[in-house]
Amino acid sequence: MAKRIEVxxxxxxxxxxxxxxxxSMTIEPRSVTAxxxxxxxxxxxxxxxxxxxxxxxxxxxxxxxxxxxxxxxxGPSVDPVAVRRTVGMVFQRPNPFPTMSIYDNVxxxxxxxxxxxxxxxxxxxxxxxxxxxLWNEVNDRLDKPGAGxxxxxxxxxxxxxxxxxxxxxxxxxxxxxxxxxxxxxxxxxLIAKLxxxxxxxxxxxNMQQAARVSDxxxxxxxxxTGKPGKLIEIDDTSKIFxxxxxxxxxxxITGRFG
Amino acid sequence: MTSETGVxxxxxxxxxxxRRAMRPTSTGRVGDRIFASAAxxxxxxxxxxxxxxxVFLIVKAIPALQKNQANFLTSEVWDPNAVPxxxxxxxxxxxxxxxxxxxxxxxxxxxxxxxxFIGFYxxxxxxxxxxxxxxxxxxxxxIVYGLWGVAVLVPHMDGISRFLNTVxxxxxxxxxxxxGKSSIFTASVVLxxxxxxxxxxxxxxxxxxxxxxxxxxSLALGATRWEMVRMSVLPYGRSGVVGASMLGLGRAMGxxxxxxxxxxxxxxxxxxxxxxxxxxxxxxxxxxxxEASETGRGALIASGLVLFVITLVVNMAARAIVxxxxxxx
Numbered sequence: 125m126a127k128r129i130e131v132x133x134x135x136x137x138x139x140x141x142x143x144x145x146x147x148s149m150t151i152e153p154r155s156v157t158a159x160x161x162x163x164x165x166x167x168x169x170x171x172x173x174x175x176x177x178x179x180x181x182x183x184x185x186x187x188x189x190x191x192x193x194x195x196x197x198x199g200p201s202v203d204p205v206a207v208r209r210t211v212g213m214v215f216q217r218p219n220p221f222p223t224m225s226i227y228d229n230v231x232x233x234x235x236x237x238x239x240x241x242x243x244x245x246x247x248x249x250x251x252x253x254x255x256x257x258l259w260n261e262v263n264d265r266l267d268k269p270g271a272g273x274x275x276x277x278x279x280x281x282x283x284x285x286x287x288x289x290x291x292x293x294x295x296x297x298x299x300x301x302x303x304x305x306x307x308x309x310x311x312x313x314l315i316a317k318l319x320x321x322x323x324x325x326x327x328x329x330n331m332q333q334a335a336r337v338s339d340x341x342x343x344x345x346x347x348x349t350g351k352p353g354k355l356i357e358i359d360d361t362s363k364i365f366x367x368x369x370x371x372x373x374x375x376x377i378t379g380r381f382g
Numbered sequence: 383m384t385s386e387t388g389v390x391x392x393x394x395x396x397x398x399x400x401r402r403a404m405r406p407t408s409t410g411r412v413g414d415r416i417f418a419s420a421a422x423x424x425x426x427x428x429x430x431x432x433x434x435x436x437v438f439l440i441v442k443a444i445p446a447l448q449k450n451q452a453n454f455l456t457s458e459v460w461d462p463n464a465v466p467x468x469x470x471x472x473x474x475x476x477x478x479x480x481x482x483x484x485x486x487x488x489x490x491x492x493x494x495x496x497x498x499f500i501g502f503y504x505x506x507x508x509x510x511x512x513x514x515x516x517x518x519x520x521x522x523x524x525i526v527y528g529l530w531g532v533a534v535l536v537p538h539m540d541g542i543s544r545f546l547n548t549v550x551x552x553x554x555x556x557x558x559x560x561x562g563k564s565s566i567f568t569a570s571v572v573l574x575x576x577x578x579x580x581x582x583x584x585x586x587x588x589x590x591x592x593x594x595x596x597x598x599x600s601l602a603l604g605a606t607r608w609e610m611v612r613m614s615v616l617p618y619g620r621s622g623v624v625g626a627s628m629l630g631l632g633r634a635m636g637x638x639x640x641x642x643x644x645x646x647x648x649x650x651x652x653x654x655x656x657x658x659x660x661x662x663x664x665x666x667x668x669x670x671x672x673e674a675s676e677t678g679r680g681a682l683i684a685s686g687l688v689l690f691v692i693t694l695v696v697n698m699a700a701r702a703i704v705x706x707x708x709x710x711x
Contacts, residue, residue, distance in 0.1 A: 180601055182506060209604030219595040223617035232613060233603040282599075289603065 126153035126323045127193045127292040129174060134188030135352075136166070136173050138181065143169045145352035147188075149342060156315060156324045158334035158361065161344035162376070166353025167327045170344070171295050174325065175211035176204040192292060209237060212291035216298040218278035220270035220285070227266040229281055233289040248288055255321075256284035257314050276307025283314065287322070294318065296326040300333065312337050331377055335365050343373045439687040446680025454684065458650050460666065462681035463674060469681045471663070471688050476651045478662040478689065481566050481641065482634035484655070485573035490627040492574075493582035498611055501589040513586060520579035528640030531572035536644060539568045543656045558654030564646040566660040572640050577630035584629065588622030589615055621703070628700030632693055638664035663689040 129151040136144045144166035151157045159167040172178040173186050176197060190197040197207050220229045230249045231239075239245060249266075253259040258280040262273070270281050279299060286294060296315075300308040315324060315337045328334050334341050342358035357370050368374050375381055449467050452459055457470020496516060500509045543561035550556040592615050600613040616623075641662050647669070648659030661669075667682045674682060 175602065177598065177602060180598070205604050205606050207604075208602055213602040215595060215598065215602070217595060219593075219599040221596070221599060221613060221617070223620075232600070236603055236605055236609055285603070 126321065128153050128191075129293060129323065129325075130189075130191040131174075132189045132191075134170070134173060134186065134190065136169050136178055136186050137184065139183040141350075142352040144173075144344075145354055147355045149355060149358050151323060151325060152340070153323045154319055154321070155339040156319045156326060156337050157340045157342060157358075158338035159325065159327045159342050159344060160329075160331060160334050160376070161353070161356075162346065162381070163329075164349075164353070165344040165346040167342075167344045168297050169353070170355075171297055171325060171327050172213075174293070174295055175213055176207045177213060179204065209233075209289060210291055211293040211295060212286035212289065214279070214282050214286055214294065214296045214299045217302050218275055218282050220273075220278050220281050222269070222271045224270060225267045226262050226270045226273070226281060229270040230284050230288050233285060237289055252284040252288035255287055255318065256280045257310060257317075258284055274307070276303050276310055279303060279307065279311060280314065283311075283318075287318065291322065293323045293325065296324065298327050298329060301329060308333070331365075335361060341365070343368070343370075343376060345372055345376070435690065436687075439683055439690060443680055443684035443687050446677045447684055449677055450681070460649070460661075460670075460681075462678040467677045467681065471685050473649070473651045474661055474663045474666050474685055475688065475692070477566055477645075477660040478635055478664070478692070480655060481569045481573060481660070481662060482631050482637075484567070484570035485577060485634040486627050486631045488570060488574035489578045489581055489630055490623070493578050493626070493630075494585050494623055496578075496582040497585035497589055498615070500586055502607060502611060502615065513583075516579050516583050516586070518579075520583055522579075524576060524637060525639050527572060527576045528643040531568070531640055532643045535572060536563045536568060539563045539565075539571070543567060547656050554653055555655055558652075558657045560658075561656040562658035564644060564658045566645070566652075566655040569641045569644045569660065569662075570655075572644055573634040573637055576637060576640060577633050580633065581623075581626045581630040584626035585619065585623050588619040588626070592618045624703050625700055628696060628703075631700075632696055635662075635689065635693055635696070636664055638668045641665045642668050 131150075132148045134144070134147045135142060147170060159171065161167050169178060174190060174197075176186075178184050178186055186198060188198070192210065196202065197211075221232060224232065227249055230252050231245050234245060234248055239248065250259060250263075253262065258277060261277060262281075270278065273281060279302075283294075283299075300311050303311065312333065315326065318324060319339075326334075326337065338361045340358060341361040341364040343356045343364065344353050345356045346353045356372055357364070357368060359369070364373060365377055368377070446462065446467070447454060450462075450469060451466045452468040452470050454470055456472055457468065458473045460469045460473065461467065462469040496512075500512050500516070504512060540561075540563050543563065543565065546556050546567075547558065547561040551558075596614040596618060597610055600610045605613055642665035645660050645662075645665055646658050647661060650659075652659050663685050667686060670678065671682055
């Protein structure tokens with residue numbers, strides 16, 4: 125259920141602007157990899173190239189290779205829709221389908237994948253909600269609108285929705301930045317649990333969070349406004365936060381800039 | 383002018399500016415009061431106009447209604463200029479409701495299709511042009527649609543009517559022995575084309591407002607474009623589309639010239655909408671007003687009152703539908 129991601133020589137553009145330049149890294153299965161760096165350094169853009177969400181923005185394109193185990197996500201015959209069914213994503217702001225019930229939100233991806241049959245759907249929905257640590261809070265109101273939940277619950281609902289389809293990889297784009305500390309803690313506990321099943325990549329602005337949840341940390345930086353973002357270094361989280369190789373990383377994590 | 387005086391004037395101007403800057407609270411209050419009363423006045427004016435229209439219609443209609451020898455609501459006869467006058471609105475109500483409902487049913491799916499195509503399928507450059515053209519269509523005067531309907535559409539409706547009659551004749555609505563060109567169905571098609579731009583332009587506005595995060599939610603789950611439209615766009619826009627089509631319905635009901643030009647007057651309700659004949663409130667008024675007697679005018683105004691009420695009901699129903707959807711929006 126978890127695959128290795130290998131990125132080599134990846135460039136991403138918005139129209140004529142180069143947003144991230146020449147990124148190569150390997151992301152191990154069943155681990156949490158955190159992306160940190162100042163705003164505008166391209167970490168979210170890079171995350172979105174990993175499930176081909178980058179290109180839904182008009183004029184955006186990608187060059188380079190992203191291998192999921194041995195399959196190139198950007199191969200000529202690859203359907204981006206199929207990629208997104210394998211690589212799930214959780215966004216910065218919780219975005220449950222506002223017109224759907226809690227149940228239907230979780231079942232949405234399953235229905236796209238052609239899962240039919242009420243009892244089968246019931247089972248998977250319950251399992252996903254349990255895995256997302258949300259079942260106990262919502263099992264008596266599965267037919268109520270998902271938008272009626274609190275922000276933290278909505279975000280866990282979105283995680284349940286993403287993991288219900290059993291993706292190979294789970295991408296999280298600042299999943300806690302719109303949440304209070306208690307909800308953040310709930311999500312972090314959840315990440316620690318989910319990494320036993322999935323390959324998790326998380327973008328975060330919160331360095332303590334990166335230190336708490338991740339096994340590996342990648343630091344991105346930008347040389348100046350208008351310059352493309354670059355990967356500065358990627359290493360074990362403990363090493364990045366104690367003795368990073370590059371001076372810029374140390375400056376960033378010690379709060380000297382960014 | 384010396385530079386010294388120049389400096390002085392400048393300083394004076396600055397003091398004056400400062401003095402003005404110290405007054406904004408008081409001028410602001412006066413401005414606020416003026417604006418508030420202007421706004422309140424406009425609001426009251428709208429209500430007053432609606433009430434005045436209602437009162438005018440009722441006052442003018444009562445004498446004619448008192449002389450009426452037929453049942454105003456159920457009679458299919460419209461003969462208010464005769465002595466004694468006989469008139470009822472059954473045929474007009476049937477023609478109005480049937481033609482506008484049909485127009486709405488024809489126009490809404492097409493309009494939503496256009497809006498979706500412009501919003502989510504067309505290449506960027508084409509979608510800009512198309513959106514502009516649709517908005518332009520909304521500005522074409524109705525007399526032009528009426529002329530076009532009579533000159534271009536009516537001659538071609540013969541075949542279509544016959545075809546529908548043959549294929550769908552088992553449905554009473556499309557039944558009948560002599561499908562014609564100047565039928566309620568033809569009027570509906572003209573009306574549908576007339577209300578198409580407004581429905582599609584409003585639907586497009588609604589679809590454009592679908593938050594990017596909703597679209598990305600479905601895309602990230604691996605939705606195709608159509609699945610994204612179904613999961614994120616249509617649910618979000620549904621109440622807006624309902625509102626837009628109801629607005630179209632209201633327009634179709636009040637539309638006069640185009641319908642009057644298309645329809646031929648055959649008295650009586652004919653459920654076979656492919657056959658010639660039919661009349662609507664508006665077409666009946668425009669056809670009869672000039673030659674009407676005093677009572678005849680009163681009768682037409684009474685029918686106008688009914689149209690007024692029906693339109694109000696349609697609008698309230700539209701609002702109720704929109705409000706009921708709010709629970710999930």
